[in-house]
Amino acid sequence: xxxKMLGLIVNPVAGLGGSVGLKxxxxxxxxxxxxxxxxQAENRAAKALEELLPLRDRITVCTGPGAxxxxxxxxxxxxxxxxxxxxxxxxxxxxxxALARWLQALGADLILFAGGDGTARDICSAARxxxxxxxxxxxxxxxxxxxACSPSAAGRLAALYLEExxxxxxxxxxxxxxxxxxxxxxxxxxxxGYLPIPREKRLTQNRKCGTPPSEAACIAxxxxxxxxxxxxxxxxxxxxxxxxxxxxxxxGLPNTLIGVDLVYNRKLVQNDVYxxxxxxxxxxxxxxxxxxxxxxxxxxxxxxxQQLTADVLRRVGxxxxxxxxxxxxxxxxxxxxxxxxxxxxALDEALSGYYPVICSYQETVICRVCAI
Amino acid sequence: xxxxxxIDRSAKVRVGFHEAKxxxxxxxxxxxxxxxxxxxxxAEKQVVQAVxxxxxxxPAALRRREAxxxxxxxxxxxxxxxxxxxxxTLGADVNIEIGQGTCTMKYSPKINEQLARGLFDLHPxxxxxxxxxxxxxxxxxxxxxxxxSGMSRFTFQPGGGSQxxxxxxxxxxxYMDSRGETRDEFITTIYSHPSDAAxxxxxxxxxxxxxxxxxxxxxxFEAFKAACTSRTAGFIQANPEDTGLFNxxxxxxxxYAHQMGALCCYDQANGNAVLGVARAKEAGFxxxxxxxxxxxxxxxxxGGPACGATGVREGLEEFLPAPLIDFDGEKxxxxxxxxxxxxGVHKVRSYYGVAPVVFKTYCWIRSMGPNGLYQVTKTAVxxxxxxxxxxxxxxxxxxxxxxxxxQRVEQCRYTMEKIFQDTGVSTxxxxxxxxxxxxxxxxxxxxxxxxxxxxxxxTESPSREDIDEYVNTLxxxxxxxxxxxxxxxxxxxxxxxxxxxxxxxxxxxxxATTWKVYLRKYK
Numbered sequence: 001x002x003x004k005m006l007g008l009i010v011n012p013v014a015g016l017g018g019s020v021g022l023k024x025x026x027x028x029x030x031x032x033x034x035x036x037x038x039x040q041a042e043n044r045a046a047k048a049l050e051e052l053l054p055l056r057d058r059i060t061v062c063t064g065p066g067a068x069x070x071x072x073x074x075x076x077x078x079x080x081x082x083x084x085x086x087x088x089x090x091x092x093x094x095x096x097x098a099l100a101r102w103l104q105a106l107g108a109d110l111i112l113f114a115g116g117d118g119t120a121r122d123i124c125s126a127a128r129x130x131x132x133x134x135x136x137x138x139x140x141x142x143x144x145x146x147x148a149c150s151p152s153a154a155g156r157l158a159a160l161y162l163e164e165x166x167x168x169x170x171x172x173x174x175x176x177x178x179x180x181x182x183x184x185x186x187x188x189x190x191x192x193g194y195l196p197i198p199r200e201k202r203l204t205q206n207r208k209c210g211t212p213p214s215e216a217a218c219i220a221x222x223x224x225x226x227x228x229x230x231x232x233x234x235x236x237x238x239x240x241x242x243x244x245x246x247x248x249x250x251x252g253l254p255n256t257l258i259g260v261d262l263v264y265n266r267k268l269v270q271n272d273v274y275x276x277x278x279x280x281x282x283x284x285x286x287x288x289x290x291x292x293x294x295x296x297x298x299x300x301x302x303x304x305x306q307q308l309t310a311d312v313l314r315r316v317g318x319x320x321x322x323x324x325x326x327x328x329x330x331x332x333x334x335x336x337x338x339x340x341x342x343x344x345x346a347l348d349e350a351l352s353g354y355y356p357v358i359c360s361y362q363e364t365v366i367c368r369v370c371a372i
Numbered sequence: 373x374x375x376x377x378x379i380d381r382s383a384k385v386r387v388g389f390h391e392a393k394x395x396x397x398x399x400x401x402x403x404x405x406x407x408x409x410x411x412x413x414x415a416e417k418q419v420v421q422a423v424x425x426x427x428x429x430x431p432a433a434l435r436r437r438e439a440x441x442x443x444x445x446x447x448x449x450x451x452x453x454x455x456x457x458x459x460x461t462l463g464a465d466v467n468i469e470i471g472q473g474t475c476t477m478k479y480s481p482k483i484n485e486q487l488a489r490g491l492f493d494l495h496p497x498x499x500x501x502x503x504x505x506x507x508x509x510x511x512x513x514x515x516x517x518x519x520x521s522g523m524s525r526f527t528f529q530p531g532g533g534s535q536x537x538x539x540x541x542x543x544x545x546x547y548m549d550s551r552g553e554t555r556d557e558f559i560t561t562i563y564s565h566p567s568d569a570a571x572x573x574x575x576x577x578x579x580x581x582x583x584x585x586x587x588x589x590x591x592x593f594e595a596f597k598a599a600c601t602s603r604t605a606g607f608i609q610a611n612p613e614d615t616g617l618f619n620x621x622x623x624x625x626x627x628y629a630h631q632m633g634a635l636c637c638y639d640q641a642n643g644n645a646v647l648g649v650a651r652a653k654e655a656g657f658x659x660x661x662x663x664x665x666x667x668x669x670x671x672x673x674x675g676g677p678a679c680g681a682t683g684v685r686e687g688l689e690e691f692l693p694a695p696l697i698d699f700d701g702e703k704x705x706x707x708x709x710x711x712x713x714x715x716g717v718h719k720v721r722s723y724y725g726v727a728p729v730v731f732k733t734y735c736w737i738r739s740m741g742p743n744g745l746y747q748v749t750k751t752a753v754x755x756x757x758x759x760x761x762x763x764x765x766x767x768x769x770x771x772x773x774x775x776x777x778x779q780r781v782e783q784c785r786y787t788m789e790k791i792f793q794d795t796g797v798s799t800x801x802x803x804x805x806x807x808x809x810x811x812x813x814x815x816x817x818x819x820x821x822x823x824x825x826x827x828x829x830x831t832e833s834p835s836r837e838d839i840d841e842y843v844n845t846l847x848x849x850x851x852x853x854x855x856x857x858x859x860x861x862x863x864x865x866x867x868x869x870x871x872x873x874x875x876x877x878x879x880x881x882x883x884a885t886t887w888k889v890y891l892r893k894y895k
Contacts, residue, residue, distance in 0.1 A: 149796060168879055199879075328819045331562075334772075335586040354598035356580060362573055365562070365581040366595045 004162045006059050007108030009099050009123070011115035012067035012091055014041045014139040029090045044138040044151040045072040045114040051155025055162060062106055064099040093122045100126040110161055112154060114138040117176040120146050124174040124193040132169050133195045134158060145172040145204060146195045153203040161198040168199040171242050191294045193258055194242060218326045219243055221361040223250040226290055226324060235282045236263040239291035240305045243324055247290060260307045274307035279315055288320040298333045300369060302341030310344035318350065323357040330357060330365055337368040384841055385848045389810045390866040392459035399453055400887060403443035409450060460868040462812060464671065468834055470759065470842045471812035473783045473827030474614050476642045480671030484735040488728040496723040500706060506727050507704035510697045513734045521660050522653020523683030527692045528725030533641040535720055536661035536680020537571035540637040542717040543659060543684060543691045544606040545575045547635060550715035555605035561591050563613035566817055568639050577605060589617045589773030596625050600632050610639040614827060616756065616780035617773060618645065626656040643667040644831060645753060645782035648746030659684045670732040679729040693717045695724055751832035752782045755839060759830050760784050762843040766850055768794065772822055783829035785822060792824045797853040797860045799824040804871065805863035809845045
């Protein structure tokens with residue numbers, strides 16, 4: 001194995017809120033420390049690094065100063081390259097993003113980050129194409145499957161990836177819940193984006209099973225189906241997510257990963273369209289909507305695709321709704337219905353019922369859709 | 373007189389087990405140029421005069437240009453090689469076969485194997501007058517299958533369960549074609565065997581899956597109505613499904629499918645839950661199939677000789693593959709009447725079925741008798757429900773769909789979700805660890821529908837002590853998950869091959885599916 005560069009980002013304040021009953025630490029680190037919370041993220045990062053000790057001589061850890069990674073890496077005896085500048089004991093999202101950008105500019109082979117859903121969101125907003133990430137779970141909220149099952153699993157998978165025993169990557173959802181709502185006992189996840197992580201099913205949170213290559217093949221085949229289903233002179237709205245992105249890839253069109261795109265006669269009309277804009281663009285032409293299930297809990301509408309407003313969905317009509325999802329994704333729901341939460345009770349009711357969900361070129365699964 | 377002390381086997385966990393490990397190379401690596409197993413004598417002069425070297429008389433197009441690549445190895449080394457490999461397997465005859473749920477791994481009486489050896493001298497192309505005995509056995513076994521299922525006629529041509537399913541899908545296609553119907557969809561359920569979807573897909577049908585209701589584990593009738601339309605050609609389902617749940621409403625589903633003009637196929641690969649209890653006919657099915665190597669003990673051979681006996685109701689016989697075997701009042705004859713029909717299945721395989729498998733089925737049915745078959749099902753269901761209670765006593769083990777109305781029939785899919793959440797040990801880890809005790813353990817088809825699944829099926833064969841031993845071993849391993857999780861995760865430790873590095877399994881670039889590919893990629 002040639003010399004590798006491992007990026008390491010520790011969000012020192014991640015996980016602080018949980019132990020003192022704050023349900024998350026976003027914007028509340030100072031309060032958590034005041035309540036006596038003990039930072040854990042560094043220890044968790046060290047647990048992951050422990051698994052990388054056999055490769056110590058062949059790895060340079062590139063990281064942030066002090067608690068952002070340097071302490072943990074040096075304590076384990078790794079040679080380090082540290083970003084210049086000092087950070088305060090209570091770091092912010094800005095520090096995380098700056099470090100992520102620096103590591104990508106350096107060309108790190110893999111970037112490990114210790115934190116929770118909030119940290120993943122920060123990393124996601126700074127991520128550039130071509131970089132590979134992996135989360136060390138250290139936060140209060142871990143809904144995003146970009147995290148490994150445990151800190152040591154993160155270390156083991158990082159070692160496999162750096163040794164090139166695992167060479168493929170998969171994009172996983174970065175989800176977060178609204179902490180304000182969570183503190184009021186309301187769980188409401190939203191999709192914020194995707195991060196590429198090493199593809200290995202045993203060590204990551206996402207235990208969808210089945211072989212990942214077959215899932216990739218399923219996505220490709222349902223994208224081919226979608227393209228074949230497209231009729232001339234009909235507008236097609238393509239929803240958010242990696243599944244529906246494959247449809248745009250199949251058509252050779254640019255895509256908005258967490259937005260809605262409009263297609264007409266296999267040509268792009270506009271990327272990232274929303275609400276009223278959609279209605280004016282399609283005029284009185286027929287329209288169909290291709291969507292997938294997002295947000296980890298089986299949401300069809302209302303999480304991660306708020307661009308599809310109640311007015312848009314009413315204009316489309318339930319008979320023009322085409323749902324795409326791999327079996328792996330559907331099976332995680334174990335027969336529970338797909339959920340709609342458009343904010344319009346009457347529309348939610350109207351959209352409820354049984355739908356065929358396309359899961360590969362020639363296969364569909366009958367799914368019940370119901371209002372939340 | 374001395375009385376031997378009776379050993380209580382019920383509490384035994386075989387912690388001292390270790391499987392054989394011979395570190396045996398593959399046979400090509402054992403090959404030594406020039407080494408021979410047989411030195412054939414030179415041909416006599418008259419023979420040489422008649423056929424020359426025996427090869428030149430063959431047309432050039434049929435002759436190999438190069439010598440075939442076979443290992444060169446002596447007889448005793450061949451014997452040693454395969455004996456060693458045979459010791460490195462975990463076969464049905466050495467372990468308590470409860471762990472391979474859905475496979476119906478029952479005991480297959482060795483006397484039937486012995487009797488079947490008498491068939492080895494027969495050839496399917498022999499003149500029928502010389503094989504009347506085995507033809508009679510095919511004919512009689514057909515009659516027994518008719519009685520067991522209520523169907524009107526069976527074919528034994530399909531060489532395995534999936535081919536039986538393929539035959540049913542082919543019958544549906546031929547039937548629809550004969551009526552000029554252009555229906556293009558087939559309905560099945562998520563829990564039915566993957567071949568239930570694969571077979572009609574092979575015949576060009578789109579597949580529509582029904583999911584189980586999260587409460588009772590059975591598909592909802594309303595979902596079925598949403599799926600079943602004038603485009604539906606067929607409905608195919610296993611009942612009970614792999615969860616061990618029996619859909620008591622199945623006749624309603626079948627009736628609705630018939631109203632929509634579709635045909636209904638009953639996957640009875642595993643028929644161990646219904647012998648003498650429920651028949652395809654009474655549920656209204658148009659056809660069904662039995663894996664003779666499962667329910668009928670011929671035995672289940674992991675790719676070995678098998679038979680997916682497929683039967684149809686009255687009126688569909690003409691779509692069966694040819695030949696069928698008839699009795700004309702004096703003798704048994706091959707009936708090729710349906711071989712060249714415009715619409716029919718014609719053939720799914722050569723000849724008329726694997727004779728030793730059909731013969732062993734016949735022996736087994738004759739030795740059991742009608743009441744014996746009923747007792748098989750009763751005992752299998754009793755065994756499973758005993759196992760079910762014992763399993764649910766293990767901390768961390770549960771089963772989904774416990775609505776209180778749904779008794780498990782001949783098998784059950786459990787879950788160790790809680791143990792996984794508590795310890796990080798997965799069902800795949802336990803599967804490997806059970807090999808350290810010389811036992812199988814099956815999870816489920818992929819992708820998993822239930823989390824961390826375990827599928828167990830005792831059949832009628834094991835004694836109560838056997839079941840206790842199996843459960844005690846599982847209990848021991850589940851306790852290990854808490855006490856020493858890393859040890860379970862790194863299992864097996866006492867099997868032939870210790871844990872394989874699975875990390876490359878997900879990467880097709882790393883796969884070597886043949887010896888040649890292995891040499892190219894890794895040597």
